[in-house]
Structure formats: structure tokens, C-alpha cells
Amino acid sequence: MEVLLLFLAVFVALTSLNVVESRKTPVLEYFEYCAVNCRAYSASLTDFGGVGDGETLNTKAFQTAIDHLSQYSSNGGSQLYVPPGRWLTGSFNVTSHFTLFIHKDAVILGSQDENDWPVIDPLPSYGRGRDTQGGRFRSLIFGTNLTDVIITGDNGTLDGQGELWWQKFHHGQLSYTRPYLIEIMYSDNIQISNLTLVNSPSWNVHPVYSSNVIVQGITILAPVNSPNTDGINPDSCTNTRIEDCYIVSGDDCVAVKSGWDEYGIAYGMPTKQLVIRRLTCISPTSAVIALGSEMSGGIEDVRAEDIVAINSESGVRIKTAVGRGGYVKDIYVRRMTMKTMKWAFWMTGDYGSHADNNYDPNALPVVQNVNYRDMVADNVTMAAKLEGISNAPFTGICISNVTIGLAKKAKKVPWNCTDIAGISSGVTPSPCDLLPDQGVQKIGACTFPEDNLPIEDIKVQTCTYYRRKL
Structure with a gap:
């Protein structure tokens, strides 16, 4: 009995001590978020x-x-938390097995000083560079x-x-090409998600020479007259998924x-194996x-679906x-809704400048197997402008189950087609003769792959961040 009483006394003492200590324990800063991978170590910018x-x-x-x-890259990875505030910075590098988390009340501001x-x-x-002959300013991230x-x-x-x-x-005052907001090069397994990007000096998100890239839940805002403020530019990338984004832009x-x-x-x-879905755009x-x-x-192998275009x-x-x-081949687009457009579809083989005068004039691009289906458009000036190359026509174009409502001041000829070949079915207004109507029985003629690309099978998980407040 004495032993039992002694044990109970010690237990009560220890419990009381723990209660006292718990009252002294600093409150944890804690939140959850979704990501492809979670991290073992955490820190705050402060x-x-x-x-x-x-x-x-x-x-x-x-x-x-x-x-x-x-x-910690080889020992569970790490995450850096950017807390509420306005954080002025120049360009900085991220690292592998790493998460940068930006609080909803945090703004990372790009420096106005070129030296940064x-x-x-x-x-x-x-x-x-895209703006100048020479190099380029490194991106913000x-x-x-x-x-x-x-x-x-x-x-x-x-x-x-x-x-x-x-x-x-x-004003022609640039010595180098303008910086982007986010550029990741020569990399694998990239997630860019749940952020608002505003007023980029040039392109916003630029994954290049990379694979297994997810861009998700991004809002991009720029004045519609701002130069080259492209939203998301996958460039020489394999296995990329762009989804649930809202973009207002001065460019594509x-x-x-x-x-x-x-x-x-x-x-x-x-660039191949690209999925684009649930995108809303104004441009x-x-x-x-x-x-x-x-x-x-x-x-090749671009799959876009459930797209909303407004005033573009x-x-x-x-x-x-x-x-x-x-080449541009194996392009599949379905379930697109368009409101107030100049053209619903535009293809051209005579676009843009050259990097220099050393290009090969015999290097002819190949455009083939382009599929558009299940689309509705309203207030459109011209249904399509499809202009291939005389000795390299664009072939395998298929447009099916598409209704285009023309604007009151629409062009008298809604379709302009040269040097192309393909078919159509269930399209209003009737396409040009180079896209002969196959009849309503072929209304589903244009294909859309039903298999999943590998990037579509990647899932996110719930991750946590916590640190002791000092």
C-alpha cells in the first residue's frame, strides 16, 4: 500500500509539473495546405x-x-513561410525538396532597381533574349x-x-530582356499553386526544359495593354498540367x-503531354x-477542355x-465557351519575327491533326482565319459540334481558309469548302483522347506547417 501511495504521489507531482510547463510552452503557429509532397523542417522568413x-x-x-x-533536402525537405506583410526583394533562387509558402496577407514585391x-x-x-539580343534578367523566383x-x-x-x-x-531603354515572375529550368516535379500574380514585368510563369509540372489555382492579373505579360508558358516541357486558373493578360x-x-x-x-483544363481568360x-x-x-499531344474565353x-x-x-500536332480541344471574340479559331503560317538572319528558309513547320469539338461562341466578329503555308499546308483539321454566334458587325465572310485541309460536322455558320461537312452522323468525328496522361494521376496530400513563436 505504501508503495502504491508513493507511486500516486509521484504521478500527481509529475502531472502538475507538466501542466505548469504546458502553460509556459509557446503557442504554435500552425496551418495546413495541400501539396504533392510534405516537408520535415520549417522556418519563417522573419x-x-x-x-x-x-x-x-x-x-x-x-x-x-x-x-x-x-x-535538409536529403532529409525530409524543408518549407519557408512568408508571413503577412509586404516583402520587397530582388531575384532569389529556390532549392530542391523545398516549399515556399506565401500567406494570403503576404505580398512579395519585385524590386524596382535593376541591380537587384x-x-x-x-x-x-x-x-x-526575347526583348534584346543579349542576356536576360533572372526571374523574381x-x-x-x-x-x-x-x-x-x-x-x-x-x-x-x-x-x-x-x-x-x-521606350527602347532595356539592355536585357525583362524578368519573369517565376521561372524553373531543367527541373523535375514542380508545383506552382494557389497564388495571385500581378503586374509581371513580362511573362508570369515559365517552366522550361522541365518535366512533371503542375500549375494549379493561379490568378494572374495584368493590364490588358501591358506588353508580353503572358500568363503561363510551358516551354520544352513534358508532362504538364495547368488547371483551375483565372488570367487577365496583355498577351496570350x-x-x-x-x-x-x-x-x-x-x-x-x-513540349508534349500537356493538359489544360478549367481555365478562364480575358485577353x-x-x-x-x-x-x-x-x-x-x-x-504535340496537347489536351484542353472546359475553357471559358471572355473578350479575347x-x-x-x-x-x-x-x-x-x-511541328504542331495532335492537338485536342473540347468544351470551350467563348464570349465576345475577334476570331474563334486562328491559324497562321506567316507570324512573327526571327531570332536573327541565320534561320533556314527551307525549315517548314508541320501542322497536323488539330481537333476542335463541342464549343459555343457568341458575339464573334469572324468565325475563323485559317491560313497555312502554300507548299506546307496545315492538314488533319477537324471541327465538330461548334456553334458560333456572329456579332452585329461581323465580317460578311465568316470563314477565311487557305492552304489547309480537314473536315467538319455540325458547325454553324457553315465552314469553308476546305473543311467539307461530313453530316450530322459524323458530329463526334473529332477525337479527344480518353486515356490519362501520367501527370493527371499525381495527387496532392494535406501538409502542415508549424513553428514555435518566440
Whole structure:
């Protein structure tokens, strides 16, 4: 009995001690989010001297934090939390097996000082910068030769403060190509999700030479007259999924690319196995989905569905030219709704400038097996402008179950077709003679693959972040 009483006394004492200690334990900062992979180690930007006042430059804080966390890349990975505040920074690098999480009340502001943006070489598949002959400013968030990178949040914001860059572009004052907001190169297993991107100096999201890429739940906002503010540009990428995004842009909402003229041909890395779905786009001067014009490495197996286009120049646009080489093939688009468009469909073999004068004039692009089905459009100026190349016509075009309501001031001839070949079925207004009607019995003629691409089978999981408040 004495032993039992002694045990109970010790137990009560220890319990009381634990209660006292628990009252002293700092409150945990804790939240959950969805990601492809979770991390074992966590830190906040404020742990590394970050100041979110909108004026203090945080480039060193970001880079020091990420460099420190990189030590955990082979031991469970790490995550960096950007808390509420306005975090001014220049370009910084991310690392492998790493998550950057941006709080909904956090804004990462791109510096207005060119000195905060390192200059890097042109992309090898382009041979030069897009704005200038020379190099290019590195993106705000940059990574190369990485594995397993997640840039996400609960709708936190990246603000590129692009007005200064747009004015320099318009006035010819750029020494190098403008920076993007996010660029990941030569990497595998990338997730970019649940963020708002505003006022990018140029393109917003640019995965290039990468594979297994998910871009999901992104809102992109830019003035519709801002130059080259493309939304999402998968470039020489394999196995990519773009979904549930809302984009207002001064250029194409999604622009699929793979290199420019002889440089893209030599690099020879196509964009393929691309899924685009549940996208809403507003772009009065450009396309909702553009293929090209830099497509010299090839574009194939693109599957787009459940797309909403509002007040945009064209719904689906294929852009190429003599000298591009490469190919655009096996393109499948279905269930697209368009409201107030200049063209529903546009293809051209005479688009865009060249990287230099060394392109091969005999490098003719191939465009074949392009399928559009189950679409409705209203208030459209012209149904389609389909212009191939005289000695390299675009072939295998199929348009089925498409109704296009023309605007009051629509063109008298709704279809303009040259140097193309294909079929149609159940299309209003009636297409051009180069797309002969196969009759209502062929209304489902245009195919759409029913198998899943590997990227579609990748699932997210619930991850947690926590740290002790000091």
C-alpha cells in the first residue's frame, strides 16, 4: 500500500509539473495546405531577418533562409513561410525538396532597381533574349536543375511592379530582356499553386526544359495593354498540367512554346503531354491558348477542355512561320465557351519575327491533326482565319459540334481558309469548302483522347506547417 501511495504521489507531482510547463510552452503557429509532397523542417522568413514593411530589401533574407534550408533536402525537405506583410526583394533562387509558402496577407514585391536582378544567359533554344539580343534578367523566383519544388500559398501575392519595366520596353531603354515572375529550368516535379500574380514585368510563369509540372489555382492579373505579360508558358516541357486558373493578360493566357528557329531546331526539345483544363481568360489583344510562335522544337499531344474565353482576340491560335521548322500536332480541344471574340479559331503560317538572319528558309513547320469539338461562341466578329503555308499546308483539321454566334458587325465572310485541309460536322455558320461537312452522323468525328496522361494521376496530400513563436 505504501508503495502504491508513493507511486500516486509521484504521478500527481509529475502531472502538475507538466501542466505548469504546458502553460509556459509557446503557442504554435500552425496551418495546413495541400501539396504533392510534405516537408520535415520549417522556418519563417522573419527567422532570417526578413522585414515586411514594403521598403526594406529582403533579397538577402530570402536567399539566406533558402540556403540554410537546403541542408535538409536529403532529409525530409524543408518549407519557408512568408508571413503577412509586404516583402520587397530582388531575384532569389529556390532549392530542391523545398516549399515556399506565401500567406494570403503576404505580398512579395519585385524590386524596382535593376541591380537587384542578376543577368543570365539567353535560353539555348532561343539563341538570344526575347526583348534584346543579349542576356536576360533572372526571374523574381528562379530555380535550375532542381527536383521537387513547390511554390504555393493560400492565395498570397507576387507583385512584379511591372509598370517601370513596361515603360522601359516601350521606350527602347532595356539592355536585357525583362524578368519573369517565376521561372524553373531543367527541373523535375514542380508545383506552382494557389497564388495571385500581378503586374509581371513580362511573362508570369515559365517552366522550361522541365518535366512533371503542375500549375494549379493561379490568378494572374495584368493590364490588358501591358506588353508580353503572358500568363503561363510551358516551354520544352513534358508532362504538364495547368488547371483551375483565372488570367487577365496583355498577351496570350497560355502560350505553348519550344524554341525559336534554328536554335529551337538544334535543341530539339518539344513540349508534349500537356493538359489544360478549367481555365478562364480575358485577353482582348491575344489568344486564350496559343501554340507558338516559337515552336521549333515541336509541340504535340496537347489536351484542353472546359475553357471559358471572355473578350479575347482568339480562342485557339496556332502561330508559326517559314523558318520555324518543328511541328504542331495532335492537338485536342473540347468544351470551350467563348464570349465576345475577334476570331474563334486562328491559324497562321506567316507570324512573327526571327531570332536573327541565320534561320533556314527551307525549315517548314508541320501542322497536323488539330481537333476542335463541342464549343459555343457568341458575339464573334469572324468565325475563323485559317491560313497555312502554300507548299506546307496545315492538314488533319477537324471541327465538330461548334456553334458560333456572329456579332452585329461581323465580317460578311465568316470563314477565311487557305492552304489547309480537314473536315467538319455540325458547325454553324457553315465552314469553308476546305473543311467539307461530313453530316450530322459524323458530329463526334473529332477525337479527344480518353486515356490519362501520367501527370493527371499525381495527387496532392494535406501538409502542415508549424513553428514555435518566440
